[in-house]
Amino acid sequence: MADEPAMSVSRRRFLAAGGVAAVSALTACATAEPTAPTSDTACTVAEPVAFFGAHQAGITTPQQQHLRFSAFDLRVDNQRELVELLLAWSALAARLTSGDRPTANPDPARRDTGEAEALAPGRLTITFGFGPGLFESDGEDRLGLADRRPPALRALPTFGADALEPARGDGDLAVQICCDDPQVAFHAFHALSNAARGVAEPRWLQSGFLGARTGRSTPRNLLGFKDGSRNLTPTDATATRRHLWADAVDGAPWMAGGTYLVARRIRTVLDVWDATSTEGQEVTIGRRKQSGAPLTGRREQDVPDFHPTTTNGPVIPADAHIRLAAPEQNAGAQILRRSYNYDDGIDRDTAQVDAGLFFVCFQRNPETQFVAIQRRLAANDALSQHLIHTASAVFACPPGAHPGGYVGQGLFSS
Numbered sequence: 284m285a286d287e288p289a290m291s292v293s294r295r296r297f298l299a300a301g302g303v304a305a306v307s308a309l310t311a312c313a314t315a316e317p318t319a320p321t322s323d324t325a326c327t328v329a330e331p332v333a334f335f336g337a338h339q340a341g342i343t344t345p346q347q348q349h350l351r352f353s354a355f356d357l358r359v360d361n362q363r364e365l366v367e368l369l370l371a372w373s374a375l376a377a378r379l380t381s382g383d384r385p386t387a388n389p390d391p392a393r394r395d396t397g398e399a400e401a402l403a404p405g406r407l408t409i410t411f412g413f414g415p416g417l418f419e420s421d422g423e424d425r426l427g428l429a430d431r432r433p434p435a436l437r438a439l440p441t442f443g444a445d446a447l448e449p450a451r452g453d454g455d456l457a458v459q460i461c462c463d464d465p466q467v468a469f470h471a472f473h474a475l476s477n478a479a480r481g482v483a484e485p486r487w488l489q490s491g492f493l494g495a496r497t498g499r500s501t502p503r504n505l506l507g508f509k510d511g512s513r514n515l516t517p518t519d520a521t522a523t524r525r526h527l528w529a530d531a532v533d534g535a536p537w538m539a540g541g542t543y544l545v546a547r548r549i550r551t552v553l554d555v556w557d558a559t560s561t562e563g564q565e566v567t568i569g570r571r572k573q574s575g576a577p578l579t580g581r582r583e584q585d586v587p588d589f590h591p592t593t594t595n596g597p598v599i600p601a602d603a604h605i606r607l608a609a610p611e612q613n614a615g616a617q618i619l620r621r622s623y624n625y626d627d628g629i630d631r632d633t634a635q636v637d638a639g640l641f642f643v644c645f646q647r648n649p650e651t652q653f654v655a656i657q658r659r660l661a662a663n664d665a666l667s668q669h670l671i672h673t674a675s676a677v678f679a680c681p682p683g684a685h686p687g688g689y690v691g692q693g694l695f696s697s
């Protein structure tokens with residue numbers, strides 16, 4: 284499975300072909316301290332993001348512009364082949380994210396497919412996750428891993444108005460690919476799925492995008508609102524220790540430094556939303572559309588105040604999205620949201636565009652964080668009538684790997 288081909292030329296070619304011209308932009312971006320996982324178009328030609336490290340990349344990394352998220356089903360029932368796949372995937376991911384792409388291997392199975400030739404890595408990150416089915420599937424412990432399942436990794440419940448399409452959700456292994464260049468992101472998926480042939484096969488694949496913005500402004504979702512204004516701050520060590528990173532005391536020592544990923548494909552019903560007045564949209568969210576300010580503030584970064592009322596009731600209504608999702612209403616629960624917009628063409632049944640938000644969030648315990656928040660939203664959120672949740676998945680994302688090792692190594696060696 285391991286594939287370390289003889290010659291790697293793309294990185295040299297990229298540097299020779301103009302990478303040097305980008306060095307000043309590159310240096311500026313590389314030294315910028317990430318403040319929030321938002322995309323920064325000033326950094327579209329930037330230094331590669333290291334694959335190896337204490338935590339996996341693609342979680343607190345400032346958000347790239349494009350997403351290719353896929354889940355794979357395992358087709359073998361022994362740990363050895365799974366470990367070989369994880370070893371091969373980690374070595375390949377380290378090389379792809381560095382911009383190194385082997386083009387000259389005579390073995391077609393190990394030769395790079397070529398579509399990212401001379402393209403910069405575009406801050407490519409590849410994040411791996413393990414689904415609940417890896418530990419137990421249909422009541423069977425097919426891989427002998429059932430007693431190592433982290434207590435926090437459980438299949439998500441279904442919520443009130445879910446309209447889940449099984450073919451788009453779940454999966455044994457997750458591969459989150461984020462990149463500023465969609466072609467480089469596709470290439471990474473192509474290479475990783477080729478490397479998995481015979482061991483794991485793709486189950487679903489979702490693309491996503493963010494608008495190209497200047498500076499570090501908050502991205503807008505397809506409802507036209509800024510999305511990510513009040514999010515867990517990835518550089519806040521106290522907050523990430525409490526809400527993001529798993530700890531050995533959580534019951535699975537091999538997950539210490541890892542986190543749990545929840546993905547939801549949420550279609551937005553745009554014709555009904557478009558027919559709603561701007562004021563109606565703003566009370567649904569609890570923020571101003573143009574500025575992103577909470578209804579109780581003037582600037583985007585003002586902290587929402589859920590107390591003020593008028594004769595009509597609370598200024599931020601009882602069923603406003605931000606009120607119901609806020610930590611103040613959820614026993615302090617916070618999640619790191621890292622979602623992308625998606626557009627999957629026209630739905631023939633409704634003649635409407637199938638577009639919305641591929642919602643991704645990371646947390647230390649999905650049950651007390653995402654699930655608790657989503658229960659409230661599903662029951663009361665005014666935004667719900669504009670949304671259809673069509674896919675759902677949860678994965679344990681192990682801590683980062685060290686050179687020579689692989690993501691998830693602790694699961695097999697503890």
Ligand code: HEM
Binds near residue numbers: 551606608610642656
């Ligand atoms: C298509 C679906 C969704 C849309 C369009 C959407 C949109 C928004 C918008 C515009 C904001 C305000 C700006 C911000 O603070 O980021 C927001 C805040 C938030 N959303 Fe959503 N959201 C969606 C789904 C969800 C889901 C499924 C969850 C979690 C279960 C969620 C959790 C949150 C949280 C925690 C906040 C911050 C609340 C606060 O502390 O003020 N959202 N969302």
